[in-house]
Amino acid sequence: MTSPFASKLGTNYCPLDDEVPEIRALLVEPLSRLKRIDDQIADLQKAIDELAQERESVRAFVDSHNELISPFRRLPLDIIQEIFVACLPTHRNCVMSAVEAPTLLGRICSSWRGISLTTPRLWSRLHIVELSRLGVADARVETTKAWLGRSGKCPLSISFQGCPDIPVPPGAISNDAIIPFTPRWQSITLCASSVVLETLSSITEDDVPLLQKLMISQHFGTGFTLPLPTFALLRAPRLIDFTFGGGHANIRNLPIQWENLTHLSLTSYNDSLTCPIALQLLVRCSQLQLCSFNFSQQDTLSLVDGAGRTIELPFLHSLYISSVGLPVNGIGNMLRRLSLIGLRHLHLRGELDIGLENLFVANLLAFLGVSLCFESLKIDTANSTTSSLTELLLGLPSSTTRLHIGGTLSWRLAHANGILNVILYDDVITVLTPTPQNPGSCPALQELHIARCMSLSDEALLRFIKARMTAVHPTLRKVVIKFSREMQVDIAQDIQPLSDDGRLEVITTYAQPPQPRAVGSFSPWHGLPDAPELADWAPMDDF
Numbered sequence: 067m068t069s070p071f072a073s074k075l076g077t078n079y080c081p082l083d084d085e086v087p088e089i090r091a092l093l094v095e096p097l098s099r100l101k102r103i104d105d106q107i108a109d110l111q112k113a114i115d116e117l118a119q120e121r122e123s124v125r126a127f128v129d130s131h132n133e134l135i136s137p138f139r140r141l142p143l144d145i146i147q148e149i150f151v152a153c154l155p156t157h158r159n160c161v162m163s164a165v166e167a168p169t170l171l172g173r174i175c176s177s178w179r180g181i182s183l184t185t186p187r188l189w190s191r192l193h194i195v196e197l198s199r200l201g202v203a204d205a206r207v208e209t210t211k212a213w214l215g216r217s218g219k220c221p222l223s224i225s226f227q228g229c230p231d232i233p234v235p236p237g238a239i240s241n242d243a244i245i246p247f248t249p250r251w252q253s254i255t256l257c258a259s260s261v262v263l264e265t266l267s268s269i270t271e272d273d274v275p276l277l278q279k280l281m282i283s284q285h286f287g288t289g290f291t292l293p294l295p296t297f298a299l300l301r302a303p304r305l306i307d308f309t310f311g312g313g314h315a316n317i318r319n320l321p322i323q324w325e326n327l328t329h330l331s332l333t334s335y336n337d338s339l340t341c342p343i344a345l346q347l348l349v350r351c352s353q354l355q356l357c358s359f360n361f362s363q364q365d366t367l368s369l370v371d372g373a374g375r376t377i378e379l380p381f382l383h384s385l386y387i388s389s390v391g392l393p394v395n396g397i398g399n400m401l402r403r404l405s406l407i408g409l410r411h412l413h414l415r416g417e418l419d420i421g422l423e424n425l426f427v428a429n430l431l432a433f434l435g436v437s438l439c440f441e442s443l444k445i446d447t448a449n450s451t452t453s454s455l456t457e458l459l460l461g462l463p464s465s466t467t468r469l470h471i472g473g474t475l476s477w478r479l480a481h482a483n484g485i486l487n488v489i490l491y492d493d494v495i496t497v498l499t500p501t502p503q504n505p506g507s508c509p510a511l512q513e514l515h516i517a518r519c520m521s522l523s524d525e526a527l528l529r530f531i532k533a534r535m536t537a538v539h540p541t542l543r544k545v546v547i548k549f550s551r552e553m554q555v556d557i558a559q560d561i562q563p564l565s566d567d568g569r570l571e572v573i574t575t576y577a578q579p580p581q582p583r584a585v586g587s588f589s590p591w592h593g594l595p596d597a598p599e600l601a602d603w604a605p606m607d608d609f
Contacts, residue, residue, distance in 0.1 A: 067096065147185045159193040159225045162209060186218030193225045194244075196258070210243035221252035221276050228258025245269065253279040253307075260284055271301040279329075281309035297321070306353075311360075318343060324350035328381075333360035341400045348377050348404070358386040361397075378405045385409060389416035398429030409437040413444040423447075423454040431461035442468035446517075452491055459497045459507045466508045467541070469498075472517035492526035499530045500537055513544040522547070524555035531572065535564050546573045 069075070069092065071085075081089060133139070138146075153167035154160055164170060168188035172179035182188055192213055196206070214222065224244060245266070251274050256263060263284065280302070300308075301321045308322060311333035330351060332339050344359050351357075385406065387397055397414070412434070434440055440463045455471070462469075498514070500506035511534070516522070527547060534542040553576045564570040 143181070146181055147187070150182060150185055151187050154188065154191065159191040159223055161193050162195075162206075162213070183216060186216065186220045189213055189216040190220035191223040194227065196226070196228045196262070207243045211246075214243070214247050217247075217250070220250065222247055222250045223253040223279075224251070225255035226258060228256075228262045248273040249275065251277045253277075255279075255281040255309075257281075257283040266299055267297060270298040271303060274299060274302045276304060277302040278304050279307035280305060281311075281331075283309075283311040283333075318346060325352055327351050328353055328355045330354060330356070331358035331386075334362055341397065345377060345400060345403055348379065352379070354379050354382050356384040357382060359388070361387075361389045375403070376405050377403055378407075380406075380408055382406050383408050384411040386413040387415070388413075398426040398433075401433035402429050404433060405436055406433075407436055407438050409434075410439055410441040411444075412440075412442070413446075415446040417447065423451055424457060427454050427458045427461075430458065434461075434463055437463060440465050442466065442470070442513075444468075444470035444472070444515075446470075446472040452494055455494045456497055459494065462508055464509055467510050468513040468515075469508060469511060470515040470517075472515075491521045492523055495522060495526050495530050499526075499533045501533070505537075506533075510541050512541050513546075514542070515546045517548045518550050519547055520550050522549075524553065524557050527574075528555075528557040528560055531561055531564070531570070535570060540569070542570060544571045544573075547575075549574065549576045551577055552579050 071081075071089065071092075074081075141149075150167065150171055153171065155166070160166070160168060162169070164173060168182055168185075171182040171188070192210070194206070194210055214224075224247075226244065248269055254277065256266070263282065277299075280300070298321070301323065303323070304326075305322065306326055307329035308327055309329075309331040310317070310320075311331075317332060317334075317338050324347065330347070332344075332347075339359065339361060341361070344361075348354070348357070387400075389397065397416070414430075434443075443462065443466060445458075459469075497507045498511065500509070527545075531542070531545060534540060557574075561570070561572050565572060
C-alpha cells in the first residue's frame with residue numbers, strides 16, 4: 067500500500083487541518099481489510115482450539131493406557147527396592163527431610179509409599195539432630211522410633227548431633243529412641259554433651275553384638291567429666307573402627323580391644339594424647355589400616371626417643387598426623403619409631419620449629435624409605451624453607467604419584483600476618499621438572515596440588531607442565547595451583563592443547579586485584595538492599 071504521507075510517517079510531523087479528513091479517508095479500506103483478517107484469524111483459532119482439545123482427550127487416553135504397560139510397572143519388587151536404595155545418600159546417613167530419600171519416595175504415589183515403608187534397608191541409616199524445645203523434642207523422639215522401627219532386622223547406622231544447650235528432657239532421644247535398638251547397632255556417631263553421653267553408660271558389650279564403628283565427640287563447654295574408661299560399650303566384640311574427640315579421658319585405659327582395630331582416629335584438646343601415648347597405643351593396634359592423630363600439646367611432642375623400639379604395622383596404609391598451631395618436629399622422632407612397609411598415603415599438618423625443619427625432613431625421609439608402595443604425600447606446614455622443601459622432594463620414593471603442598475596457618479602466625487603462603491620458589495618446582503639428563507624427582511607423579519602459593523612464577527609452572535607432558539612416558543594427569551597473588555603471565559593458551567585431548571587437567575586460580583573506587587563517587591542507591599555496583603550505572607552529569 068502506498069501513501070501520500072509516506073515521508074511523514076515515523077516523524078513528529080503534525081498534519082494540517084485539511085489533511086486530517088484526507089488521512090481518515092485513506093484508512094477506510096485498510097480498516098475494513100484488517101477486520102476481515104481478524105475474523106479469519108478468529109475462525110482459524112477456534113478450529114485450532116477445538117483440535118487442541120480433541121488432541122488432549124486422545125493424548126489422555128493414550129497416556130493412561132501406556133501407563134498400564136510401563137516398563138517400571140513390570141519390574142519385580144526386588145528390583146524396585148534396589149533402585150530405591152540407590153537413591154539414598156552414600157556419603158552420610160539419611161536425614162529427616164521430605165526433600166530427599168527415603169521420605170521423598172513415599173510422596174510420589176501410594177504404591178511407592180507402600181514399597182518404601184516395607185523396605186527395611188531404606189530406614190537402616192539415620193542422622194538425628196536433637197532439639198532443646200520440649201514439644202519439638204518429643205516429636206523428634208516419636209519420629210526416630212517410627213523411622214528405626216521400619217528397619218526390620220537390618221544393621222543400623224546412626225549419627226546423633228546433640229544440642230549444645232541443655233536438652234529438654236536430657237537424653238530423651240538416646241534413652242527412648244536409640245537405646246532400644248542397640249542389638250542392631252553397627253555404626254554409631256555421637257556428638258553431644260556429657261549429659262547425653264552418660265545415658266549410654268548402662269550399655270554393655272553384650273548389648274551391641276554387631277557394633278563395628280563408634281565415634282564419640284563431646285561439645286565444648288558442656289563438661290569433660292565423661293567416665294569413658296567405665297563404658298562397657300567400648301568393649302564391643304566386633305569394634306574395628308574407633309574415633310574419639312575431646313574430653314579428659316585417659317585414652318590408654320579405654321576398655322577397647324585395641325588388637326581388633328583397623329581404623330583409629332584420636333583428637334585431643336588437652337594432655338590426654340601425646341606422641342609417647344600414641345606410640346603406646348600403636349604397639350597394641352597390630353591390625354591397624356588407617357590412623358589419625360590430632361595433637362595439641364607443645365611440650366610433649368618432643369618427648370619421643372627416636373632410638374627406641376621399632377613398631378611394625380604391616381597393614382597400615384593411611385596415616386594422618388596433625389599438630390595445629392604447635393611445632394611438629396617431635397613427630398619426626400615419632401615417625402622414626404614406625405615401620406610401615408604398606409604405607410600408601412601420608413598427611414602431615416602443623417608448624418615447624420625454625421632451624422629444625424631440615425632435621426624433620428631427614429626423619430620423614432628415613433620413615434618413608436621403608437615403605438614399599440608409597441603413593442601420596444600431603445604436607446601442610448608453616449615455616450617450611452626452600453632448602454627443606456627441596457630436600458624433601460629429592461628424597462621422596464620414586465613410586466609417589468600424588469603430591470599436595472600447602473601452608474598451615476598457625477595460631478601465632480594468624481595473629482601476626484593473617485595469611486600464610488607456601489614458600490615455594492622456582493628452584494623448588496625445578497626439582498620436579500625433568501630434563502633430558504635428569505628425570506626429576508617423583509618420576510611417576512600423576513597429580514600436583516599447591517595451595518596458597520605466592521612465590522612460584524607462571525613461567526616455572528609452564529616449564530614443569532611442558533617437561534612432564536613431553537617426557538618419553540608422561541604420567542602427569544592433574545595440576546591444581548591456588549595462587550595468592552595476581553596473574554603475571556597467562557599460560558592458558560600454552561597448556562590448552564594438552565587439556566583439549568584429555569591428557570591433562572590444569573586448574574589455576576589467582577587472587578583478584580582490588581577494584582579502584584573513584585574519590586568522591588557515590589551511588590544514588592546507597593543504603594538500599596538492591597543497590598547495584600558502581601560499575602553497573604553511569605552518572606547523569608547533565609541531569
